[in-house]
Amino acid sequence: MSLSIEVARRILETSKQRALELRSPVSIAIVDAGGHLVLFERMMAPYGWATGSISLAKASTAVMFNQSTDAVAQWGSGIPGFASSMAAMTQGKFIMAAGGWPIRMGGATVGGIGVSGGNAPGRDDEIARAGLAAAEALAPATPVMHTPGAMPQPAMQLSNTMPQPAVLPYSQQPVPAYPSMPQPQPQVAGSVNLPTPQMNPASTHHLVSDQENPYGDEQIPFDQFNEARGDQS
16 A cells, blocks of 8 residues: 555645644655655745754654654664764654654555644644544555355364373383394205214324424434533534
């Protein structure tokens, strides 16, 4: 939904009527959702030229943060350098002063209104809220679709008491049992009875005293070996 020129004119005329009732000539600016100027009127022409720029800055700030400029001033004042930085980045279309409000229709923000020049505290806000009331009256009602002859169905609710599978600790979880596979037996071709080898006692050789030195070398007693070494020395 966008802000039409007809709706903007109705908002401005309602705000202007409230300003006349309060005997408070002001400047009124109305912008669209992108912060672009739609309608503007300065009631105290040719004086109060500064209120025109201030009202436009209020309307743009309300759209920029989607809240009233009074609310922006409350939390923005605690941030060092916030106001000056935003004013420089937006080329002067930012201000922290009461009198700016977003215009909402059908639950969507379609623009903003800014009022400046009130001759008493709170006058700018009061004049701007009068225009917002006119916007709310012009907001179309959201149609509700009903099928003829259809009964309304109750909303389905998910139960939070559904049984949940028990989770056992890892050490207590059952171990799956697998069937044992039979071990393959070696298959022998044909039926052959091999004789069992028998040990022949006659073929068993034992070392006797005369076979302790199989190489046939003559062993010399240790004493004779020492005497032989003494002769050689």
